[in-house]
Amino acid sequence: MNADDFQELYKLLRGSKSAMPVLDAKALYSDRKMVAALDRLTYARETFLESRSRLLKQDVEKQVDKKAKDADRQIKKLKRKQDKLIEIAKAFDELLEHVEKLAVRERERQAKAAEVAKEEQALAERQERSDQLKANVARREDITKDFAKQFSKADDDGRLDLVAERFGFEAVESEDDLLGDSLYLIRTGEKSYLVSTPSSETMEESIAVEDVVQDRPIRPFPRDEFLKLGTRRKMVLLIKRSEDATESGSEVEDAPPSSGAESGSDPDSTDSTDQKVLDMGAFSQLLSSAQRCGLISNADQIGHVRDREFRKGHYDRAFQTIDGMYRQLMSSAGQRTQQLMREDADISSGRIKISPKELQAKRARERAQTQEIERAKRRFQVVLEGLRVLMNRKPAVAT
Numbered sequence: 099m100n101a102d103d104f105q106e107l108y109k110l111l112r113g114s115k116s117a118m119p120v121l122d123a124k125a126l127y128s129d130r131k132m133v134a135a136l137d138r139l140t141y142a143r144e145t146f147l148e149s150r151s152r153l154l155k156q157d158v159e160k161q162v163d164k165k166a167k168d169a170d171r172q173i174k175k176l177k178r179k180q181d182k183l184i185e186i187a188k189a190f191d192e193l194l195e196h197v198e199k200l201a202v203r204e205r206e207r208q209a210k211a212a213e214v215a216k217e218e219q220a221l222a223e224r225q226e227r228s229d230q231l232k233a234n235v236a237r238r239e240d241i242t243k244d245f246a247k248q249f250s251k252a253d254d255d256g257r258l259d260l261v262a263e264r265f266g267f268e269a270v271e272s273e274d275d276l277l278g279d280s281l282y283l284i285r286t287g288e289k290s291y292l293v294s295t296p297s298s299e300t301m302e303e304s305i306a307v308e309d310v311v312q313d314r315p316i317r318p319f320p321r322d323e324f325l326k327l328g329t330r331r332k333m334v335l336l337i338k339r340s341e342d343a344t345e346s347g348s349e350v351e352d353a354p355p356s357s358g359a360e361s362g363s364d365p366d367s368t369d370s371t372d373q374k375v376l377d378m379g380a381f382s383q384l385l386s387s388a389q390r391c392g393l394i395s396n397a398d399q400i401g402h403v404r405d406r407e408f409r410k411g412h413y414d415r416a417f418q419t420i421d422g423m424y425r426q427l428m429s430s431a432g433q434r435t436q437q438l439m440r441e442d443a444d445i446s447s448g449r450i451k452i453s454p455k456e457l458q459a460k461r462a463r464e465r466a467q468t469q470e471i472e473r474a475k476r477r478f479q480v481v482l483e484g485l486r487v488l489m490n491r492k493p494a495v496a497t
Contacts, residue, residue: 116146270328376484387474393430
């Protein structure tokens with residue numbers, strides 16, 4: 099079958115409301131858009147048969163008064179109409195069968211392409227997160243002698259609070275979170291340890307960590323066993339609390355203001371060049387993620403920043419507000435990780451009673467929220483980086 103079959107069907111339908119949808123289907127078929135062609139052809143068939151269903155179902159001989167002089171002629175006329183309808187329905191069905199097979203293949207290709215795109219996006223997000231972790235991860239040299247002394251003297255909960263004051267926490271959930279030359283906090287039973295991993299090259303099968311507070315090696319962990327410490331909420335990766343964003347914001351804030359006329363820009367809207375660096379959509383995505391993660395009480399403020407400060411070109415103000423919310427997210431995420439570690443320790447020790455089914459549901463909820471938090475972090479970083487670029491390139495707009 100080919101496009102000519104659509105043309106033949108069109109000729110049979112000429113004059114009816116179903117004729118044009120058949121021509122639409124023909125054009126879509128020629129453009130190799132089989133799913134869309136199937137939809138239009140199905141619509142044409144249903145429209146045509148619904149309007150003529152009564153004639154198709156009736157017994158034509160019972161519709162004619164046999165005593166009439168032209169009874170035979172009327173019966174033949176009705177049968178011709180009925181036969182034509184059956185012919186058109188058959189043409190529809192043959193064409194639909196052919197197009198449906200092609201539409202199934204197209205859907206399979208689309209599904210496969212969507213899956214590939216999804217995998218590529220996930221890979222890109224994993225790589226982005228991995229790069230960010232490697233850039234911000236805490237290392238052995240970040241542990242001072244004074245900090246090590248305080249850690250040694252503190253009780254278990256005190257150690258957790260002490261570490262939380264100095265470092266951020268990142269959940270360890272996959273192989274991507276096992277980094278070389280990095281600090282991890284391990285909490286097993288009633289004890290907490292600060293450990294450092296060796297170089298990435300020596301971590302292929304087993305991981306020989308060292309207690310950085312006691313300055314002594316700990317037995318090597320098989321790689322899968324080390325990962326399980328993280329997935330069971332007994333270990334977190336430590337990251338530095340960066341002050342770069344604050345420094346960047348203060349440098350721009352101290353810069354002398356200039357008017358919109360002097361900068362050659364419209365103070366009421368971002369110009370096209372700025373839109374290429376950062377657009378309103380990035381703020382909308384950030385707003386959605388911030389609301390879903392559940393850790394930012396004033397997430398709606400992002401919409402205000404988008405519609406006011408960013409639109410008017412007040413990038414320094416926008417940066418300060420968004421950066422403050424990002425810090426709130428990071429702080430809340432760290433506190434959440436602490437709380438989850440404490441809960442898991444209490445569950446392991448029996449202080450909290452929970453059934454396996456309830457524990458599984460709890461883990462599922464936590465994983466879902468963790469994914470939303472990670473997505474929000476990435477979108478905060480996109481917006482903040484865009485605002486940094488705009489602040490460094492364009493003078494602040496005077497109020």
